[in-house]
Amino acid sequence: MSLRDNIEMVKEELNSEEKFFEKAVVTERFIKKYKKIIIISIAAIVVVVGANIAYDANERSKTSAANIAFAKLEINSNDTAALNELKSLAPNLHDAWIFSQAIANKDMEKLKSLKNTKALIINDLAEYEMATDNSMLEKYASKQDAIFRDLALIQGAxxxxxxxxxxxxxxxxxxxxxESSLEKLVASLLHYGIK
Structure with a gap:
């Protein structure tokens, strides 16, 4: 190798090292300039992840406690402490339990208490059961959002x-x-039951 080739090679190495140090200086300036924003962003991410983990753990704990309270109610349906605990931990599950007990015991007062529940299906089931008991099926079926509308009409008929x-x-x-899945039953009733 000639001296000229060696000098060119050294120049290239110095040039690449110079570019490396230049990028390091630019990066250092960027970090110094935005140091607070970077630290705050990292801290915010850590807090959000930590809060999410804590929330998930709390929800699992609530679910587990609600399941235990529900199991106690299955063993002893008169356990008011378990019922109150279930109501505080899982209101929708509480309403489902009250509904099942009201149906089993034919307790219309408990069904009426579920009329304003936030559990949509329980609310509608309670209204349907009260309508069947009071022969108010046509009134129930006239509601626009009645889930069991067609069934109520057939039962009323x-x-x-x-x-x-x-x-x-x-x-x-x-x-x-x-379009009802009960259309065949309706056709049969119209053909055989009503002449």
């Missing part, structure tokens, strides 16, 4: 058929949605 009110039963069956 059957009650009318049992009382020989055939025209009223036919009118009620005709209100059942054509």
């Amino acid at each position: 059957i009650m009318l058929l049992n009382n020989n009110k055939i025209d009223e039963a036919r009118n009620m069956l005709e209100k059942v949605s054509k």
Whole structure:
């Protein structure tokens, strides 16, 4: 190798080292300039992750405690302490338990107490059960958001058929949605039950 080649090689190495140090200086300036923002961002990320982990642990603990309270109620349905604990930990599960007990005991007062529950399906089931008990199925079915609308119409029509009110039963069956999964039952009732 010639001296000229050696000098060129040394220049290239110095040039690359110079660029490396230049980038290191730029990075250092950037870090110094935005040091507080970087530290705050890292601290915020750590706090958010820590809070999320704590929240998940708390939710698992609440779920576990609610399951224990529910198991106690299954053993002894009169355990008021377990019922109160379930109500505070899992209100929707509490309402489901109250609903199941009200149905089992045919307790209309408990069903009425569930009318304003936030558990949508429990609310609607309670209204449906009260309607079947009071023969108010047509009123229940007239609600726009009634989940069991078609079933209530069919059940009401059957009650009318049992009382020989055939025209009223036919009118009620005709209100059942054509897309309903109960449409075959309606067709059978119209064909065989109502002549």
